[in-house]
Amino acid sequence: MPLLELKGIIKFFGKLAALENIDLQVNKGEILGIVGPNGSGKTTLINLISGYYRPTRGTIYFDGRKISGLRPDQIARLGIVRTFQSNVLFEGASVIESMMISSRLQYKTNEWQAFWETKAYKDEHEKIVGNALNTLRFVNIFNETFRPAAALPHGFQRMLGIGVALAANPSVLLIDEPTTGMNHEEAMGVVENIREINKQGVTVVLIEHNMRVLLNIATRVIVLNFGNKIADGDPHEMMSKPEVVEAYLGTETL
Amino acid sequence: MIIGRYYIDHKSVVPKIVIGALIALVAIFPLFTTNMVTLSIIILSGIWAIAVMGFLLILRTGQFSLGQAAFMAIGGYVSAILTVKMGMSYWPSFVAAGIISGVIAFIIGIVVLRAGGIYFSIITIAFGEIVRIVAMNWESVTQGASGILTHAPESLTVGNLEINFAASVVPYYYFMLLLVTVSALFYWQIDRTRIGGTFRSVAANPVLAEHLGINLMKHRLIAFTVAGLFTGLAGAYYVTFLSVMNPLIFDLWKSVQIMMMTIVGGMGSIVGGPIIGATLLYTLGIYLSRVPIPNIQYLVFGGVVVLLLLVLPKGTGLVDQWGKLWRRVFGEPEDFQMPGEEGMDEE
Ligand SMILES: Nc1ncnc2c1ncn2[C@@H]1O[C@H](COP(=O)(O)OP(=O)(O)OP(=O)(O)O)[C@@H](O)[C@H]1O
């Protein structure tokens, strides 16, 4: 059974069909790349899985359970966490504050224990702050721990986006164009991160324009074009298909 | 906005000893004067401060409630009706006022918090008006516009000390202090611990918060309900102190004043800001009520708030400015103590 399954997904925005009849299976442990030209529906796909939008038609299953129709917070609590294509931040929060908010799902103590600051809560809290700092180290922005998130340069904000998503304990991580606007070194760091995240057992769905990055880490790739899935398979084979090359031509460097 | 302090370490800007001295001064204040007017101003400033803290707690989740006076009205009516009409003694009616007000806030919250944003504000205004209209017209219970005359709380005996509310204003003063202290501690503890951080995240970016597993509705509802509870208690205090409850005491203007007090005090500290804001504006209001110019209160209050909004940096009030001044004079509070700091040197 696939971990995540989309069946007959259709999404309309008014009269515009952003996705037309998508069937997709994501298997446990893979890194699934999604490519496609601008406006082909990649982000919409993530928005549907994460519950930000509801599909116009079709159903999404996670671990055999129907999740389309649930709220984003319910879906996140099931272990499906996403990042955003643009840098989305908590206004006014520092890096560590952002991390602690997204670490909420790690706490076992309830609101009442936290209110009274019981020993169980404090111990747990200390551990989770430690986790957050480790995650910041992992995504290479540890030195920015106490800076306001909004003051970070673009590349660091992208890395924070991944750190924040990781703190929410994902078993499936949906990443939307993590390397856009990054320099080569930063991008390589992110690629390494994703590989490592996946190695730790997290299933990854990765939207990425940069084919070189995808060929590097994806175990499978699907290609979207005008809201349709036009190819699905091994990343290297994918590049030899004429319709894929055609959809891609002129949009990106291969 | 500061969230990290709440998670990692929290040191107040003003040293504990200064706060302690201020509290001690307030606690022994009736030794210096038992002047009815002076004590009444302090008492009602404190009561309004409780409502302002509630407003600020709701604001922490990003919602702007313009119906908070209605919860004082609900608390006030519950206590007045239970004591005068049903013969209950004051103390259980006081507790009932808080509980019923909290429950109503919870139910109303489920309905109105779905709207969110500006719609929420508008609906809370409507809610306040509905409460007023019901109070006006449900004469068999509320006695309509003529209102209910309430009586003082029953005397209490603590040890061999007889606390008689009918005899002097001093017992009311200490009752107020107790109520403000308990409310303030509760609000403060919410604000500085995990849930307070979550509240802020809900306000700062609801979409992101929701995608990280935070139930927006649940947190907005908790804030609204807690505020409703304490604001109801404040209302129940108010009516026994004023000896009367009628539909005009807690109108829309009072809800607006609660908002204005929040702006004047500032939103940095959930306790300090409301206390300062409520005290300044309430006292100002008392003096203005002696000025023989019609509607002067509206003009001056409006003017003060507009001026502060123009002069002070966004989102700050007097308390935050004083905090800044304090820091400039006395230096920053000690910085974060990071867990695992020892291990960091080896990097
Ligand atoms: N909220 C919305 N309202 C209306 N139209 C939308 C909305 N979101 C997306 N669309 C449209 O749906 C189509 C697919 O958009 P989507 O963002 O999924 O593309 P994408 O593949 O992620 O593109 P890009 O590579 O530019 O990020 C586009 O035509 C877009 O304009």
Ligand SMILES: [Mg+2]
């Ligand atoms: Mg996109």
